Structures are given as C-alpha cells and as structure tokens.
Amino acid sequence: TGSSQPQRMLKAVQKNATKGDPQSVISAIDHYCRNKEWAMNVGDDKGLILDSVLTEVNPSAALELGTYCGYSTVRIARLLSPGSKLITVEFNPAFAAVARQIIAYAGLQDKVTLVEGPSGDLIPKLRERFGVKSFDFVFLDHWKDRYLLDTKLLEDCGLLQKGTVLLADNVICPGTPEYLKYVRSSPRYESRYYKSNLEYTKLEDGLEKSVFLG
Ligand SMILES: Oc1cc(-c2ccc(F)cc2)cc2nccnc12
Ligand SMILES: [Mg+2]
Numbered sequence: 502t503g504s505s506q507p508q509r510m511l512k513a514v515q516k517n518a519t520k521g522d523p524q525s526v527i528s529a530i531d532h533y534c535r536n537k538e539w540a541m542n543v544g545d546d547k548g549l550i551l552d553s554v555l556t557e558v559n560p561s562a563a564l565e566l567g568t569y570c571g572y573s574t575v576r577i578a579r580l581l582s583p584g585s586k587l588i589t590v591e592f593n594p595a596f597a598a599v600a601r602q603i604i605a606y607a608g609l610q611d612k613v614t615l616v617e618g619p620s621g622d623l624i625p626k627l628r629e630r631f632g633v634k635s636f637d638f639v640f641l642d643h644w645k646d647r648y649l650l651d652t653k654l655l656e657d658c659g660l661l662q663k664g665t666v667l668l669a670d671n672v673i674c675p676g677t678p679e680y681l682k683y684v685r686s687s688p689r690y691e692s693r694y695y696k697s698n699l700e701y702t703k704l705e706d707g708l709e710k711s712v713f714l715g
Contacts, residue, residue: 544700567643
C-alpha cells in the first residue's frame with residue numbers, strides 16, 4: 502500500500518509551493534505533472550483560457566463539476582472577486598480529500614465549498630443547501646457522459662440565468678460529442694470552441710464556451 506498519485510501530487514505542492522500563494526500551487530502541480538506523472542488537471546495551456554474566460558465573466562456564484570485534486574478549483578478561486586463563491590462537486594472521496602488539502606494550502610478555503618457525491622444527485626440540492634439562486638459560471642470537467650445530463654439538470658433546476666457561461670473541458674479528448682451537438686445546435690446557447698491541447702501533451706483538446714440565452 503504505497504501512496505496514490507493524488508497523494509504524490511499533494512506532497513509535491515507541500516514541498517515546492519508557498520503556503521497561501523495560489524500561483525505557486527498551480528506552478529508546482531504543472532511542473533510535477535509535466536515532468537514526473539501526467540495527471541488529468543486542466544493544465545497550464547487550457548488553464549490560460551479558463552483564466553481569461555473567468556476574468557471576463559467575473560462570476561459571483563461559480564460551479565465546478567469535477568474537482569479531482571483541486572487544480573482548476575485553485576485557478577478559478579484565485580481570480581474570484583471578494584465575496585464571490587465557488588462550489589465544486591467531486592464524486593471520488595479520495596480525490597476530494599486531497600483537493601481539500603490543496604485548496605487549503607493555497608489559502609482559498611473561504612471561497613470554496615467542496616461537495617462530495619454524484620453531480621446528478623447534488624445539483625438539485627444546491628439551492629436548498631447553499632442558498633444558491635443561480636450560477637454565473639459553470640466549469641464542466643467531470644465524466645464526459647455526465648456533461649449533457651447535468652447541463653439539462655441545471656436548466657431544469659433553474660440554476661442557469663440569461664448570460665450564464667458554461668465552459669467545458671475535454672470536448673475533443675476524451676471528447677463529448679453529444680454535449681457539443683446539443684450546445685452548438687440549441688437556440689438557447691451561443692457556443693464557441695477554444696482550440697488548445699490536452700494537458701501536458703501535444704495532442705489536440707479544447708474548451709467549449711456556451712452562453713445560456715435564457
Ligand atoms: O482533462 C481530462 C483528461 C482525461 C484523459 C484521460 C486519458 C487520456 F488518454 C486523455 C485524457 C480524462 C478526464 N476525465 C475527467 C476530467 N478531465 C479529464
Ligand atoms: Mg479535464
């Protein structure tokens with residue numbers, strides 16, 4: 502029973518990053534995953550696109566589906582304005598346990614609520630549990646066969662408002678064809694593709710930004 506990859510990533514953060522410095526946490530993870538062990542963080546290339554979309558939206562209520570080790574959680578939370586909040590949903594308890602520690606190491610725990618469980622069960626409970634009226638920004642980065650189901654669930658729960666931005670990772674690799682078809686053909690979304698590459702590789706991947714039109 503050795504350590505897990507997420508635990509090794511946490512060790513790398515504790516060794517190479519400065520407590521309370523989100524950028525150093527991001528750099529430590531990117532360096533580890535590029536040079537030691539590949540991991541499914543959104544990464545530094547797609548991360549720059551995430552940063553720019555986030556800065557443009559400047560959300561007061563953000564949702565992330567798929568925390569993993571908290572890399573994109575830290576990327577998002579570090580750019581939130583004072584008083585804004587990020588709710589992040591993770592199904593895997595081992596991932597969630599590491600993510601909590603990485604988010605805390607970055608000093609961002611007051612801006613982030615990490616909720617453990619299946620997104621399909623948790624989305625309908627977000628309003629009653631956390632007093633969320635609706636989200637301005639949603640980052641989809643969990644299991645690809647949940648993107649469309651959870652988008653429709655967010656619509657049906659009234660958690661999207663006119664102008665809400667959905668940003669989806671991995672629309673090329675591993676790929677989310679049904680989701681892409683939906684957001685690109687629905688009159689309720691204005692969608693565009695940001696070409697990039699799969700984290701820490703030269704393979705193509707990209708982010709799809711879809712604005713909910715109400
Ligand atoms: O960014 C990602 C990349 C991959 C992934 C795995 C294996 C490959 F070969 C290529 C890509 C899986 C992911 N699952 C959930 C959320 N994000 C993911
Ligand atoms: Mg991803």
